[in-house]
Amino acid sequence: MRRLLRLVLLAALTVWAWRFLAARRATHERVGVSYADGSSLVLEPGSTGFERLAAVARGALSP
Amino acid sequence: MDVAQALQELTELSAQVERAVVLDAEGSVVGSTVADERATERLATVARDLTTAAGELHAGGDEVTRVEVELRDGAVFVLREGGRTIAAVTSPEPTAGLVAYDLRTCLHAIDDTPKPRRRRAGQEPKEEADE
Numbered sequence: 001m002r003r004l005l006r007l008v009l010l011a012a013l014t015v016w017a018w019r020f021l022a023a024r025r026a027t028h029e030r031v032g033v034s035y036a037d038g039s040s041l042v043l044e045p046g047s048t049g050f051e052r053l054a055a056v057a058r059g060a061l062s063p
Numbered sequence: 064m065d066v067a068q069a070l071q072e073l074t075e076l077s078a079q080v081e082r083a084v085v086l087d088a089e090g091s092v093v094g095s096t097v098a099d100e101r102a103t104e105r106l107a108t109v110a111r112d113l114t115t116a117a118g119e120l121h122a123g124g125d126e127v128t129r130v131e132v133e134l135r136d137g138a139v140f141v142l143r144e145g146g147r148t149i150a151a152v153t154s155p156e157p158t159a160g161l162v163a164y165d166l167r168t169c170l171h172a173i174d175d176t177p178k179p180r181r182r183r184a185g186q187e188p189k190e191e192a193d194e
Contacts (some may be wrong), residue, residue: 009136011075015100028133029134029135031132031133032130032131032133032159033117033120033121033127033130033131034127034128034129034130035121035123035125035126035127035128036125036126036127036128037123037125039121039123039125040129041120041121049120052116053116053117053130053132054111054132054134056109056112056113056132057109057132057134057139058119058134058136058137059108059109059112060105060106060150060152061134061136061137061139061152
């Protein structure tokens with residue numbers, strides 16, 4: 001029983017450490033769009049819409 | 064308040080906004096915080112392209128009111144209200160809500176009606192004088 005408890009604790013710690021490191025490494029890149037009808041959408045890196053809008057926006061960010 | 068004054072107030076108010084342009088309903092530049100004409104036109108083009116691309120993402124074809132693109136090198140915000148569009152470039156990881164509020168305040172500060180020109184006493188208005 002004690003060994004099982006230790007194993008569960010170790011697994012929980014490993015998951016927490018992995019999530020903590022992943023969150024730190026993650027970039028905060030995102031695209032948000034709102035429309036006149038009140039709807040909105042958020043695009044994350046990797047989606048087609050995000051890549052398209054990010055490519056357009058980079059034109060204004062480059063010196 | 065005219066466009067130049069509103070933009071000046073925006074840059075004084077918001078430390079995150081690096082540069083901004085205001086476009087009219089036709090998409091023409093009516094004001095900018097950047098002296099360089101090419102940089103102004105580039106930001107205006109990005110604003111127009113972003114709203115077009117964002118509009119194509121929505122099936123209903125409704126008007127785009129706000130686009131925020133947050134990237135590692137900085138962020139681009141486009142806000143449309145009352146026929147005007149304001150586009151701004153900010154530093155990386157901006158406080159999106161605050162920047163959007165500042166941009167909206169800037170748009171609201173712009174007067175719709177042009178200020179009447181002061182005439183010297185006794186001078187007739189041009190239209191009447193031509194008749």
